[in-house]
Amino acid sequence: MVNSVERFHIASFLIFVLAQNILEAEGPWFENFLYNALVVYICELMIDIIKHSFIAKFNEIKPVVYSEFLEDLCKQTLNIEAENPKKNLTFVPLAPASVVIRVLSPVYAAHLPSGPALWRLLWILILAVTSFVMLTTLKVMIGMGLRKHATWYIKRCQRRKLHSD
Structure with missing residues (x-):
């Protein structure tokens, strides 16, 4: 973590x-x-x-502890009920959102066209909506990748447990 x-x-x-x-x-x-x-x-x-x-x-x-921890993380990713719900990890998005706003504000400010306030406001709205769509798409893609990896790893762990028994 x-x-x-x-x-x-x-x-x-x-x-x-x-x-x-x-x-x-x-x-x-x-x-x-x-x-x-x-x-x-x-x-x-x-x-x-x-x-x-x-x-x-x-x-x-022992190295197997890391594998067990990864298996627990994968189960959390797939919303499979864990043995100990107190072990669930959470992610608070407030700090990353602040970083994104802090980083994008000067970049957008430097590239805004000059002209009437309404024109600049329209561009701010377009850039904000575009950023939101891009960040949402990135979040969905990362989530899909994590779910795919979690599914693969859980199946791998289940096959190993079957072969070791």
């Missing part, structure tokens, strides 16, 4: 940096941004691998 939150925060920060680059860029900046983002993610993955290795070693956690 903590790692997924960290990954989300890093992705949010990278989107913020991307928006700032779009506003202030002069010359080729996208390749440099991609390289830096890749370095950040690779370093984060290495840190997580080392961190979990130490945690697992010193707390004598």
Whole structure:
């Protein structure tokens, strides 16, 4: 859970940096941004691998615990009743929504056409609706991908349990 939150925060920060680059860029900046983002993610993955290795070693956690935790997350994704409902993870979207508004506001402000207030208001409305549709589509697509992965993983776990019995 903590790692997924960290990954989300890093992705949010990278989107913020991307928006700032779009506003202030002069010359080729996208390749440099991609390289830096890749370095950040690779370093984060290495840190997580080392961190979990130490945690697992010193707390004598067996690797199967991670598989059981992933199975519980997949059951939550598919709304399958869990053994312990207190373990359910929730996601509060207020902070990401604030980040999205903070990131998109200056980008849109920089690209609004000049002219009458009504014309600018129309463009603000168009950009807001377009952003909403794009974010909703992204949310639905991510949800579909998570459900597909959860279904595959639950079936895999069930096959393993059948073969091990």
